[in-house]
Each structure stands twice: as structure tokens, then as C-alpha cells.
Amino acid sequence: MTNEELCQSISNVINGYRNKEFGEYDAKHVRRWISQFEDFEKQIVLEETNRILKKNFISYNLFLEFIDTLIQSPDIYVENKDSYWNRVSLLDIQANGNSQKELNTILQDKLNLLYGVPNMIAQQSEEYIYLDDFIFSGNRLTSDMESWIRNDAPLKARVCVITIGWYVYGQYKTEKRLKAFAKSLGKDINFVFDSFSKYRLENRLYRKDYSTVFWPTSIIKELPEAIAFLQGQNCDFPYRAPVGVENPVFSRSRREEYEKIMLKYGLKILSFSVQNSSVVKPLGYDIYSGLGFGSTVFSFRNCPNNNPLAFWWGDPTALPFHPFSKWYPLMQRKTYG
Known part of the structure; x- marks a missing residue:
């Protein structure tokens, strides 16, 4: 698919997100989100985001199916x-x-x-x-x-x-x-x-090579900021090794580069503020040392904070000097309060 077709496809999945509390999540909205990535990254990000959303977006209809299955x-x-x-x-x-x-x-x-x-x-x-x-x-x-x-x-x-x-x-x-x-x-x-x-979904350490979370390979050593982030936590990160089997969530051909790109922008987002909590990590909130939880699950109700920051971090209505104004989210989170 072309980038425009991918933007429309993603919009078709997320357009009813939070009953449109944050506005119309149409193809124009997706284009605004993807415009923050470099040109050579856009195709991979759109293709893989489209893939994981279609597999792991919890819709309202799935809620209803879940209840019916539960009763029986x-x-x-x-x-x-x-x-x-x-x-x-x-x-x-x-x-x-x-x-x-x-x-x-x-x-x-x-x-x-x-x-x-x-x-x-x-x-x-x-x-x-x-x-x-x-x-x-x-x-x-x-x-x-x-x-x-x-x-x-x-x-x-x-x-x-x-x-x-x-x-x-x-x-x-x-x-x-x-x-x-x-x-x-x-x-x-x-x-x-x-x-x-x-x-x-798989996220156990001993099954990391078959995981269905964002779990980067050693390709991220190409990002100095990633190495610096891990060193700052005294973390000996267990890199995932590519395996030649089909993954239920990610594509084999795009996963490595996709994880690297999403990590790159998660680290960029973290750089917007010097007051980040220790649980805020580029690939999602996590209490453990590392790069973040890396969830690939989305919901029409809210985007989990365990997902990579590049999906949900930011607020288009924030004042220009606020860190939230510096990134436009694909699925803005509703925080507890």
C-alpha cells in the first residue's frame, strides 16, 4: 500500500478512539503523526503500525464478544x-x-x-x-x-x-x-x-527471541542515545536475536528497523523533559530497568502507557513551552484523575 493508503487504513482502525474525545482520527490525523518521522522511516512505521493495530486493537465489538464468550x-x-x-x-x-x-x-x-x-x-x-x-x-x-x-x-x-x-x-x-x-x-x-x-502474548525473558513486545536487537547499538540510556540505568540489556519463524504480531522483514525507529523517537520524547519519572521509558512505562515494557496492545478506551511513547505521548492543546506540545500523539492518553 502507498503511505496515503496506510494512513487511511490506520484511521479506519482508530477513528472511534475514546468516542472522538480528542478529535477526528482521520487520515489527516495519521499524516500529522507520521510527519514527525524522517522520510526514509515513514513507510516502515506506517506498514508495521497498521499491522499491529489490526492484530491487537481491542475494539468495542471485541468487548461484546468477550462478554458473550465469558457467559458461555x-x-x-x-x-x-x-x-x-x-x-x-x-x-x-x-x-x-x-x-x-x-x-x-x-x-x-x-x-x-x-x-x-x-x-x-x-x-x-x-x-x-x-x-x-x-x-x-x-x-x-x-x-x-x-x-x-x-x-x-x-x-x-x-x-x-x-x-x-x-x-x-x-x-x-x-x-x-x-x-x-x-x-x-x-x-x-x-x-x-x-x-x-x-x-x-509472549514477554518472558527466556522467550525474548519469540516475544510479541517491542524487544530490540543489537541493531540499536547504532543509536548512541540508546546506549547512553542503558548505561544510565546500569543495565546489561538482553538483546533479542532474530529467528526465522513467523511472529503473531510483527513482520519478520520490518521488525528490527521498526523497533529501532520507535526507540529512537521514544528517546527523543524523553529528552523534552528533565523531570521524567524512573518508570517512564522510551518503549513504555516499566518498573524494571531497560528500554520499557514495549506493549503492542491498543484499546478503543485508552492507549496503555506500557506502549512505546511515540504512540501516545503528547497533547496538541498544551502550551508551546510545555514538553507535551513537542510531540503529536497517534492515540492521546486520558490520564487518571
Whole structure:
């Protein structure tokens, strides 16, 4: 496709983002975003961005499909579906964001229609559901759940943590921590994690060469600013090695250069401010040393801050002297507040 066709294709995916709160995300908007890259970089960035958006953009229709699949899943209700959905309680404990409230409302409305249960949120039960869209690092989920386990959970319960998808290491770490935390408080809680299998994305260190996150190869040594950034963290970065197999998210032919370009502009964005938090990294927020989380998941609700900065950082309405004015985002983030 030509660059113009790619801009239109990207717009077709993101045009309903946040119900157009930040304006019309049409082809003109995408052209404005890509204009910040050098001419020789534009084709690769557009091609690969178009690819990953089509694979990993969580649309509202996917939310609805997710809810329908959840209701019919024997992994959740186990044996007696009617009995389960008449006694389960939906947890409403998310400290930040609205994804849980939105999903709970969709599920509650659907179950009220099917089973006539008017209110399932925050009820006393031995069966609970923690519903959210995606697990990235799992830190927010863990914080929410630990507070509930400590203060409100019964001594014995079954908790289904259900998301559209997850990053494998985030899910593994979260499940391990929650089980240990509940046990330390003397509570017998059986945690069940479930999601769409195709949205279980790889980000474990020992599987880095097959990862589905932005995980650069040693090609980034061509960027002095990248080496300086890693040295500033005393980080011995484990570079990804290219493998000759198809990746579920990235293309084999463009991935290396694409990661390098997005890292280059993430580092440029970081240079706009001298007051960046230590978790702000060029390839996305991350508590660990390195280049950033590198998520490739997007949502119509909000662009995760675990994604590379070049996708979401900036605010076109910021005053000219503000760092946010120096980059035009493809999908501007709505911050918590």
C-alpha cells in the first residue's frame, strides 16, 4: 500500500478512539503523526503500525464478544451455569481507570436479561469475578486484589480473574503473588485465570527471541542515545536475536528497523523533559530497568502507557513551552484523575 493508503487504513482502525474525545482520527490525523518521522522511516512505521493495530486493537465489538464468550464458558461456571450466574458477585475494586466498571455494566446488563439478576456487583458470595480488559505487568491488578483480600474477602472463595488477554509474564507473576498473599492471611482462595487464548502474548525473558513486545536487537547499538540510556540505568540489556519463524504480531522483514525507529523517537520524547519519572521509558512505562515494557496492545478506551511513547505521548492543546506540545500523539492518553 502507498503511505496515503496506510494512513487511511490506520484511521479506519482508530477513528472511534475514546468516542472522538480528542478529535477526528482521520487520515489527516495519521499524516500529522507520521510527519514527525524522517522520510526514509515513514513507510516502515506506517506498514508495521497498521499491522499491529489490526492484530491487537481491542475494539468495542471485541468487548461484546468477550462478554458473550465469558457467559458461555464452562471454565468459569464449571458445572451448573444457571446456578453460578445467579450467585456470583462481580468485584468493583479497581482503584484507577474505568475499564472494570464498563465491563461490569455490560456483563450485568446481559445477565439481567438472561437470568433476571438485577445486581451482582459487590455482593456477598463464595464465587467472585474480577473483570478487566488486559493484564500487562499485573501490578495494578495485584494492588487491587491484595486490598480486597486483606479487607473484604471471605475466608474461603473462588475468584475468576477474567480478561480479554494478558502478557504471559504479567499473568504468571500476578497469579503467584495473589496465591501467596491470600495464604499468608490464612484465606483459602482458589484463583482461576481465563482469557482469549489468541491474546496471550509472549514477554518472558527466556522467550525474548519469540516475544510479541517491542524487544530490540543489537541493531540499536547504532543509536548512541540508546546506549547512553542503558548505561544510565546500569543495565546489561538482553538483546533479542532474530529467528526465522513467523511472529503473531510483527513482520519478520520490518521488525528490527521498526523497533529501532520507535526507540529512537521514544528517546527523543524523553529528552523534552528533565523531570521524567524512573518508570517512564522510551518503549513504555516499566518498573524494571531497560528500554520499557514495549506493549503492542491498543484499546478503543485508552492507549496503555506500557506502549512505546511515540504512540501516545503528547497533547496538541498544551502550551508551546510545555514538553507535551513537542510531540503529536497517534492515540492521546486520558490520564487518571
